Structure formats: C-alpha cells, structure tokens
Amino acid sequence: PNCxxxxxxxxxxxxxxxxxxxxxxxxxxxRFRNGExxxxxxxxxxxxxxxxxxxxxxxxxxxxxPKTSSVTWxxxxxALKTFFCHWMIRGEMHALPMPRPxxxxxxxxxPFIYSAAxxxxxxxxxxxxxxxxxxxxxxxxxxTVVLFLYGTGALISETLALAESxxxxxxxxxxxxxxxxxxxxxxxxxxxxxxSISLYLASTAKR
Numbered sequence: 001p002n003c004x005x006x007x008x009x010x011x012x013x014x015x016x017x018x019x020x021x022x023x024x025x026x027x028x029x030x031r032f033r034n035g036e037x038x039x040x041x042x043x044x045x046x047x048x049x050x051x052x053x054x055x056x057x058x059x060x061x062x063x064x065x066p067k068t069s070s071v072t073w074x075x076x077x078x079a080l081k082t083f084f085c086h087w088m089i090r091g092e093m094h095a096l097p098m099p100r101p102x103x104x105x106x107x108x109x110x111p112f113i114y115s116a117a118x119x120x121x122x123x124x125x126x127x128x129x130x131x132x133x134x135x136x137x138x139x140x141x142x143x144t145v146v147l148f149l150y151g152t153g154a155l156i157s158e159t160l161a162l163a164e165s166x167x168x169x170x171x172x173x174x175x176x177x178x179x180x181x182x183x184x185x186x187x188x189x190x191x192x193x194x195x196s197i198s199l200y201l202a203s204t205a206k207r
Contacts, residue, residue: 144200151193
C-alpha cells in the first residue's frame with residue numbers, strides 16, 4: 001500500500017508562525033506582550049512571506065530601525081533569535097536569518113539599594129530644612145514621597161499621580177496607576193507607610 005501522506009504540509013508563512021508561537025508562549029504562562037509587538041513589527045517590514053524566505057538583510061533592517069538604542073537592539077535581537085530557533089527546530093526553517101550580533105550586550109541595569117541608615121540620613125536632612133524657605137517641595141511632602149517609594153517599590157510616576165481616593169487606609173491598600181499606559185494595580189502597605197500617609201493627610205487638611 002501507498003504509505004505517502006495524502007496532503008503535503010504547506011510551508012509556514014510568517015503571520016501564521018507568529019500567531020502559533022505567541023499562543024505557544026501563552027500556554028506556558030508567558031504574557032509575551034513586548035515579544036509579540038516586536039514580531040509583528042518584523043512582519044510589517046518583510047510582508048507575509050514564508051518563514052524560510054526571511055533574509056538576514058531584512059532582519060538587519062528591522063534591528064537598525066530609527067532611534068533604536070543598544071538596549072532595544074539587543075531586546076529585539078533576542079526575541080527574533082528565539083522565535084526563529086523555535087521554528088528551525090520544528091523544520092520550518094533551514095537556517096537562522098540572524099546577522100552577526102553586536103560586540104557586546106549592554107551592561108545590565110544595577111539599581112542602587114539604599115540602606116536603612118542611608119534613608120535615615122536622607123530624612124534627617126529633610127527634617128533639618130523644614131523651617132527654611134523657600135522650598136521647592138514641602139518637607140512633609142518630600143518625606144512622604146521618599147518613604148512611600150522606599151516602602152512600596154512604586155514608580156515615581158505612580159507615586160506622584162496618587163490621589164487621596166486611591167488610598168484605602170482601612171484595609172491598608174493603595175491603588176497605583178500608570179498614566180502613560182492607563183493600567184492600575186493595587187498593593188498592600190505596612191503600618192509605617194500607613195502612618196506616614198495619615199500624617200501627610202492630616203497636615204494638608206490643616207492648610
């Protein structure tokens with residue numbers, strides 16, 4: 001008997017490859033929002049060609065887009081390489097269309113962590129200037145902001161956009177909003193942050 005398959009598998013196009021790959025990542029609990037955005041940006045440059053027809057020059061053109069920082073270049077490079085490796089392993093591509101990488105990946109960001117002693121000295125300087133004028137920022141406001149940032153890990157933009165309606169002192173919860181994205185998240189706060197916010201609200205109420 002003839003054992004050949006009745007239908008030959010069609011070569012996969014880029015759009016279908018992206019959709020299936022994104023779904024594969026989602027099934028594994030990965031949100032993959034930025035990766036999906038980068039792959040669809042590549043699709044706009046190459047058109048909906050076959051995966052195996054994508055060239056190194058097309059990938060290079062995508063990587064070297066206008067106003068692309070070194071950090072962004074490497075993020076795009078890693079996203080594409082992982083995507084192409086995924087389909088190469090599954091037989092949809094014969095070779096990786098990746099150009100030679102840049103000489104070195106950017107140095108990872110290393111945050112500076114303030115110790116409790118550092119924070120104490122910072123607040124002492126703030127308190128010592130309380131009776132000096134003029135202020136760029138009211139000392140109690142600056143003190144509240146510093147403690148809130150230190151105690152919650154919130155972004156500066158989230159902290160400065162905080163409204164009194166976002167604070168639930170009864171349940172020790174604060175709702176933070178990212179203005180540029182419109183997304184919100186609710187986080188718990190400890191007794192020291194609750195006390196700091198309460199003092200701030202009492203101070204502003206008097207004025």
